[in-house]
Amino acid sequence: MRSLQKKIKNEIYALLKDKYDFKQTELSFSQPAERKFGDLSTTLAFALAKKTKSKPFLVAEDMAARLTGQLKAVEDIRVAGGGFLNLYLRRDNFLKYQWQNLEKPLPAKGEKVIVEHTSINPNKSAHIGHLRNSCLGDILARSCRFLGYEVEVQNYIDDTGIQIADVVWGLLHYQKKSLDEIKKISNLAAYLWDLYAEVNQLFAANDDLARQRRDVHKKIEEKIDPEYESCRYIAEEVLLDHIRTMEQIGIHYDLLARESDVIALDFFKAAAAEMTARNVMTRSADPAKKDCLVIHYDRENIEKIIVRSNDTITYVGKDIAYNLWKFNLLPRDFCYRIFHTYADGHAIYMTQSEPAPPAPPFGRGDKVYNVIDVRQSYLQNLIAQVLAQLGHSAPSANFIHFSYEMVALTPACVREMNLKLEAGEENKPYIEVSGRKGRAVKADELIAKLVEKSLCEIQVRNPALAAAEALPLARTIAVAALRYFMVKFNLNTVIAFDFKEALNFEGDSGPYLQYTMVRLNSILKKSSGADLRAASVPGSLQCLEAREKELYWEMILNLSLLELAVEFALQNHELSSLAAYAYGLCQKFNHYYHLFPVLAEKDADVRNLRLSLMLIFKNKVEKLLAVMGIAIPDRM
RNA sequence: GCACCCGUAGCUCAAUGGAUAGAGCAGCUGACUUCUAAUCAGCAGGCUGCAGGUUCGAGUCCUGCCGGGUGCGCCA
Known part of the structure; x- marks a missing residue:
């Protein structure tokens, strides 16, 4: 249909351009609201009537008269609704054309798209909020691939942040476990789910413990054991758990980019040099931000700290460097190793700082989609601003924050799961998901429920079917239910999660x-x-x-x-x-x-x-x- | 305070500025001896938060209100 529309547009433009003053781009087709209004509809007459100060209906009539019988694929042209020009296609020809072009794949675009999605902190199991991110990111990547783009899916792993220090502290100093004991914990990610919520309550109530956590964080950064080696182990275990969760629903990655490698390979230093040279990043004049390096965020007139007074780099700083790398705008690169191989043979690579044998050419994107929820809009906009200020206007325009609203829980869902509501939350329309408060539906748990329900439905309909055959079917159906649920809402709609709706296998599902x-x-x-x-x-x-x-x-x-x-x-x-x-x-x-x-x-x-x-x-x-x-x- | 988002049927959501605002769920009526009823057909359900404006045309754009959400950390 795409090429046919183009052909018809060319024909119409050639036939009308001498009579009417308009550009070909002003001519667009839409699908009429009703069958009786034809197959393709254009509102060109309304626009042209304004220019010539005449009535849309008369313009449309005149256009119809000039076009009738002149368009190869069009059987009939009619004017309706005061100025719509409705085209009726030659059906049998169109059907033959459709049939002949059925197997033609779309031509390659010759452009590389990098999609970053998932990017879950590796300190506990994934939850429904993460599922929305991953499903959207995956479908985005598949859409790009379908249209002929080369696509690389990256998953950013923050393996150095304070949230992983939380659970390291919890395991080593609160529960007094050795690394060997930690290694014996089965389903570590789910175990940490509860521990993470528990220690955060402790930190909130006790400053001394919160200080201990900061010490742990420092030891991890300075690579002091047992904190450092425990952190490495935990991050990798939990990451594997996330990869397993997502693999269940058909989501694969090409590259796992670790924050620790962004730091170890001095990505930020290279970015900072350029930002300082261009005066994008400056020393703050604000006494409250003494010794900090900042970037002025123009849109909201905010000074954002990039390098702290103690010389450490904030999250955005690292993200700026990472995103410059995605566009091949840094004089630095990662080293790579294969981290995991999927059943279909596809390998996921992971970045590393130590020299390694050659790997595929990661990065070097023409376009970058970052699938991140709307709450990080301002930081993503800041990165786009920095790209522009550094003179990278094309990358700045092709840096796309693929923003979506959060997943929340309905109060009913919170009660159903026997989770505590805080004062005043009872009357809220929805309750924000929070790993810190342990208040969320685990991804694995939801998937298991979906599989269980599919299995029930299959057994009702096919009582004779062996379990070995029914289970793969149930999984396929569960995945469809989940993916469809995650993609059917507009991006700026908050999903107030409800089991009944998510488990609906009828109608719009x-x-x-x-x-x-x-x-x-x-x-x-x-x-x-x-x-x-x-x-x-x-x-x-x-x-x-x-x-x-x-x-x-x-x-x-x-x-x-x-x-x-x-x-x-x-x-x-x-x-x-x-x-x-x-x-x-x-x-x-x-x-x-x-x-x-x-x-x-x-x-x-x-x-x-x-x-x-x-x-x-x-x-x-x-x-x-x-x-x-x-x-x-x-x-x- | 500043910035962004949302308000549509009982509920959950759709609707490139375009023709009579549509689905699903819930409710009610019907259709399995049939290519799989996880389906289909039908009924009922609406001042698209309120008030102005722009336009040939507004749920959609602009302004102002009302109601709700999110962001604005030397967290990530």
């Missing part, structure tokens, strides 16, 4: 999409080879009765929008539109399915045409679901 495809595949499985061969040459829509013809055409038209739909989602930062698109297609399919049987149809022409639709639907929607990371089970 991932399993609904899967069920649609299972039905479709079942038809194809039962079709004869002769029928399938015949269907590969789509016939004419003329053999269908009116009602079916309209529905059929509507589906073909909608299916043809796949590439445009993914492009739209990416451009507008609305991955939820992919979910809506998929859901709408499947609704139409199910509607059609109930009205028009394929296998039982006696008329061979009609049967073949229906089967053609099945094949086109399968091709397009499988690709769409793959972009969303939703697999199609053999049965449900």
Whole structure:
């Protein structure tokens, strides 16, 4: 549809440019609200009427007169609604064109996109908030790949921060465990979940303990054992746990970038040199920030500390250096080693400071997406500002904070999990998730619940199915439910999490999409080879009765929008539109399915045409679901 | 205080400035001897927070109010 629209635009522009004064970019098409308004609609007449000070309807009428019969792919042109110009395509030609272009992959863009997502502190299990991040990041990466970009997925590991010192203190000094004892703890990440919440309560109540924690943090930074080696062990164990959690739902990474390596390899020094030379980073004149190096954040007129008075670097400072590296703007690089290999053979690399054999060329992105929740907007904007101030205008424009709202818990959900509410929280619309307070739904726990529910549903429908067969199906369905749930909301919608909604497998849900495809595949499985061969040459829509013809055409038209739909989602930062698109297609399919049987149809022409639709639907929607990371089970 | 986001059906959410504001859930009526009922068809449910403005056209843009959320650390 994309190339067809372009062709039609070219034709229209050539035919109208002498009569009307406009640029070709002003001509855009949208999908009409209703079938009767045609297949492509443009509001060009409204804009041109303003310029020529005439009535939109008259302009549209004149345009229609000039265009009628002149556009190759267009059967009819009509004016409606006071100035809409509605185009009606030549359906049989369009159907043939769709069919011929079904298998053509999109051409490579020749640009590299780096997507950073997940980036969970390696000090406890992942929770639902992290799942939103990872699902969005993964679908973003898949969308870019689908459109022909080279994509590299990075996961930033803060293995030096104070939050990991929290649990190191908790294990070594509070619980008095040795490293050997720590190594014996099974499911360490989940164990630390509780410990992290517990020690944070202690720190809040006791300044002396909070000071002890700072000492631990210092020892980690200065590589003093046992704090340092325990920290290394914990970070790696918990990281493996996160990777396992995400692997369950089909999320893979290419590179794990460690903060400790950003520090060890002096990335910041290189960045600081440039920022100082360009006067972007300066010594603060504020007595309260004596001896600090700061950057002025113009948008909100704030002075942000980058280097503390004790010469240590703040989080943003390190992030600036890391992001400069992503664009290949630092005279520094990491060393790399393989950290983990997935079942499909794909390797995740991890950065390291020690020299290592050559690795793939990481970084060097043309475009960078940072999937980080909206609460870090100001820091992300600051980084974009710094890039611009350093003279990197293209990277600054291609530095994209892929911002989304947080996941919170409904008060009902908090009660359901027997978690404590603080004073005044009872009346809040939602409760912020907090690892520090141990108040969140663990990712693994939610996934387990989804699998359990899928399994129940499968067993009800397929009582004879062996558990060994049912479990993989249940996992596939659980993943679809979770991913769909995480992507169906707008990015700036706070998800107030509720088990009942997340566990919904009916209607607007991932399993609904899967069920649609299972039905479709079942038809194809039962079709004869002769029928399938015949269907590969789509016939004419003329053999269908009116009602079916309209529905059929509507589906073909909608299916043809796949590439445009993914492009739209990416451009507008609305991955939820992919979910809506998929859901709408499947609704139409199910509607059609109930009205028009394929296998039982006696008329061979009609049967073949229906089967053609099945094949086109399968091709397009499988690709769409793959972009969303939703697999199609053999049965449900 | 300053900055950003949100307010749409009972609930949870959709809706490129475009044509009659749509879905799911919950409720009610129907449809399995049929290509899988995790489905489908139908009913009911709305002054899109309030008041102005811009526009051929506003849920969407602008201004002001009201209500809610988040950010503004020498935390990360």
